Amino acid sequence: MGLVVEARGLHKHFGALHVLKGVDLLLAERELVFVIGPSGSGKSTLLRCLNRLEEPSSGSVVVDGVDLLHPRTNINHARQRIGMVFQSFNLYPHMTALGNVTLALRKVAGKSRAEADEAGRAALARVGLADRAGHKPGELSGGQQQRVAIARAIALEPRVMLFDEPTSALDPELVGSVLGVMRDLRESGMAMVVVSHEMGFARNAADRVLFMDHGVVVEEGPPRAIFEAPTHERTRAFIGQIQKH
Amino acid sequence: MSNWERFLDTFFNTKVMAKYAPDIAYGMLITVELAALVIVSGLLAGLALALVRSLGFRVLNLPIVFAVDLFRALPPLVIIVFIYFGLPAVDLSPSAFVSTWLSLMFVLMAFSEEIFWAGITSIPKGQWEAARSTGLSFGQTLVNVVLPQALRLTIPPLTNRTIAITKGTALGSVVALNEILGMASSAVSNSYNPSPLTLGAAAYLVLFLPMVIVGRWLETRMRWKR
Numbered sequence: 257m258g259l260v261v262e263a264r265g266l267h268k269h270f271g272a273l274h275v276l277k278g279v280d281l282l283l284a285e286r287e288l289v290f291v292i293g294p295s296g297s298g299k300s301t302l303l304r305c306l307n308r309l310e311e312p313s314s315g316s317v318v319v320d321g322v323d324l325l326h327p328r329t330n331i332n333h334a335r336q337r338i339g340m341v342f343q344s345f346n347l348y349p350h351m352t353a354l355g356n357v358t359l360a361l362r363k364v365a366g367k368s369r370a371e372a373d374e375a376g377r378a379a380l381a382r383v384g385l386a387d388r389a390g391h392k393p394g395e396l397s398g399g400q401q402q403r404v405a406i407a408r409a410i411a412l413e414p415r416v417m418l419f420d421e422p423t424s425a426l427d428p429e430l431v432g433s434v435l436g437v438m439r440d441l442r443e444s445g446m447a448m449v450v451v452s453h454e455m456g457f458a459r460n461a462a463d464r465v466l467f468m469d470h471g472v473v474v475e476e477g478p479p480r481a482i483f484e485a486p487t488h489e490r491t492r493a494f495i496g497q498i499q500k501h
Numbered sequence: 502m503s504n505w506e507r508f509l510d511t512f513f514n515t516k517v518m519a520k521y522a523p524d525i526a527y528g529m530l531i532t533v534e535l536a537a538l539v540i541v542s543g544l545l546a547g548l549a550l551a552l553v554r555s556l557g558f559r560v561l562n563l564p565i566v567f568a569v570d571l572f573r574a575l576p577p578l579v580i581i582v583f584i585y586f587g588l589p590a591v592d593l594s595p596s597a598f599v600s601t602w603l604s605l606m607f608v609l610m611a612f613s614e615e616i617f618w619a620g621i622t623s624i625p626k627g628q629w630e631a632a633r634s635t636g637l638s639f640g641q642t643l644v645n646v647v648l649p650q651a652l653r654l655t656i657p658p659l660t661n662r663t664i665a666i667t668k669g670t671a672l673g674s675v676v677a678l679n680e681i682l683g684m685a686s687s688a689v690s691n692s693y694n695p696s697p698l699t700l701g702a703a704a705y706l707v708l709f710l711p712m713v714i715v716g717r718w719l720e721t722r723m724r725w726k727r
Contacts, residue, residue, distance in 0.1 A: 348631075
């Protein structure tokens, strides 16, 4: 089975801070990898290195066979294949839901307005928001906004989706709708890397869980192993902490 | 003659006003031309500088910031006098119209650059990241995502600045430009009566009040829900 994401030996320095200390992340097709860890452990930075929103200090990132760090790689081209969803949605407030979804389809994928609208409506339908196409982000709930953000990413037909704490900014009753969309996406075979604190979702949906702390992957394995029989003391402590709540 | 009649005769002398109304009308024409030129060129130059600055090249940013600070610090009148009386020393003799236009253009450019720049930098980083993550280039993100939001934010401060600086067209009277105030002043000297000034004030109101109202309208229209 081919690898969709192949990141090896990633280091990232922010000035004197050494945030990633040689992290590997390999993601197979149709695989869902969950990244957990305390805040400041480097999990978001790892995710952001996978589409070069963050420039790794060293290491290699190959996505869908394209070396992202090669000087001749057209990063804007490559990013179409890598969808990303952010904690704070980051929808464009001056555009409708459909406008948010179709902007890159028109400007990057080069579709005509009619083609882009059709693909955009299909993407909104996949996240259950076909009837909200004409609404501005300010008129949508947080959960709906995040689903529009997911539609914006999947409309470009990416090979992999990166989720950076997609439900952390949501009211508890809105989390379910977003997780539902993520579950559908997983069932359709989308390769996904998810940074999140939704441990229930991790247990049910993840193929593999990575536990990060202080810029390294401390432990990784199937969710059952990580949650029920962690081998490292730090993993045990973290799992214990979050399960108290 | 009662005090009230004396007041009317001084400031609202209809005979004097009627005589000099064509002059004031001509001054209005000059003022409108000048104001339009200043607004269009000043705002375009300011936006261009802000866009160049957003590229983030230090070699370009230093001269931009220097020029902007210079023109924000100098009184427009000083710049007019410098251009009109100073440039002939290097064999350039801009007319009163061109001198006033250039000075006000530079001042509006400087202030509007700062406002455009503030608008661009106030757009959250997440907007850039979301757009770039879908493959939009820096330029496409700037044009399609950042500027439309930034420009809306800049409209209220920009309207105020633009009006304040455009009223500076009256400073052209110092270098004998035949705009409203210049025409009104010479009419006052010729008629020994200040009524033309009243007419001039009315002319300014006719020109600038609509600008204020349009600014207010733009401000409410451009609002959107977050």
